Amino acid sequence: MSKPAARIRLADAAFALFDERGYEQTTVDDIAERAGVGRTTFFRHYRSKEDVIFPDHDRLLTLIKDRLATSSHSTGLIAVSDAVRLVLLHYIDEGDLARRRYTLTSKVAVLRDREIASVARYQRLFREFIADWMGDPTESASLRAELMAAAVVAAHNHVLRRWLRGETSDPVVEMDEAMRDVVALFPAPSGSGEAGDAGTTLVAFRTGQDLDTLLPSLRRLVEGGTGR
């Protein structure tokens, strides 16, 4: 019954020692000793010293990969902005553990780098998914996918960090709002010949002139094909 307790004892001992002496000042031997197990056992449960703090980033990544694979949304961006919620929910589920990890990563550069590298893997996954979804090998489409993935991850990190710092009580709805903002950033692509689309396209701008003054150039733009 208490067989997999070693893994938990190791994590507890690690966090406790990290709090007491700091991360660099704690050796793996220290952790193993406090947990009452051998050094070998530590590396059987965790691949590295950092791994004690980030145990299930891999699992979460594949979880999201599956979610994306089985998702059917109107656009790739929306699918991704939906899937990324799983990450937030996972952290919330971890509760206090996630917050202890945050205070650690705030102090120790090595851990922060490690966390960032993990987040980059999500971003890469998102970028590739959106690019595949668009199916447009154009350079501008590629850039667009890159921007979308970056925006989703940035917005997610923003809300997540706010929750980790205790600055919000309802991170889920904040995440909804943030993702709406992100989706709103990227208007539907214009010009790609879909069915029945010989209509008018207006681009957004602001001006100090009134509508009548700029109407001629507006008309020239609309009638003159792709304008600058």
Next chain:
Amino acid sequence: MSKPAARIRLADAAFALFDERGYEQTTVDDIAERAGVGRTTFFRHYRSKEDVIFPDHDRLLTLIKDRLATSSHSTGLIAVSDAVRLVLLHYIDEGDLARRRYTLTSKVAVLRDREIASVARYQRLFREFIADWMGDPTESASLRAELMAAAVVAAHNHVLRRWLRGETSDPVVEMDEAMRDVVALFPAPSGSGEAGDAGTTLVAFRTGQDLDTLLPSLRRLVEGGTGR
């Protein structure tokens, strides 16, 4: 005259050995031996084994910091999107060295992570700069700054990687275009009463009708204050 040659010989030896045997299969002793220096000398010139490949990320970061500190642009976003060009120019200046590094980071996970961590420091700098520039402690403004910084970095990485892969011959103008795209993503905040801003504002949309058909409703929108 040939006194700081040790540093260069070390870098050459390192890159050569990394190409021959791979990164993990090369020890610091190997590098020092081929460079004809002692092991201690290696660590005098480079803080770590990874540092041989990323020698001047710190210098570049402070360079950009200075650039931002002494820059006067219309918005924080534009200042940042201007400053980030320094990074691209630096890589272009490195030339072939940057490309050899890219092939390495593409293969070795540890190096990729390291590179990502460096980029994250730029992004953090940008985020803080934009947030300071806006001077708006609101949560939405904070999110906006985060999105802007992420977009600038993503666009930069996009163009940089294209150049590293040899997919573009004119990365500078491509960077200009990408940054224009990024700036265009973020419209000026509306509603904040600036001086003399009683002009016309058009929102973006697409329609199947031609311009004359929708002109009346357009006019109604413009004249009728804030329309939905």
Next chain:
DNA sequence: CAATACAACGGTACTCAGTACCGTTGGGAG
């Protein structure tokens, strides 16, 4: 020219993360 100061170097020894391998133990399943 001689004494001194300094910077770069080489060597040794150490700590610690991570890997490989081997033997031991403690239960279930046949």
Next chain:
DNA sequence: CTCCCAACGGTACTGAGTACCGTTGTATTG
């Protein structure tokens, strides 16, 4: 009871990074 197997502990090793010490070559100053 015996076989099996999973989890464990111990030992030994490699390699990165640090600390310290002694040496050498070079520039500076009296």
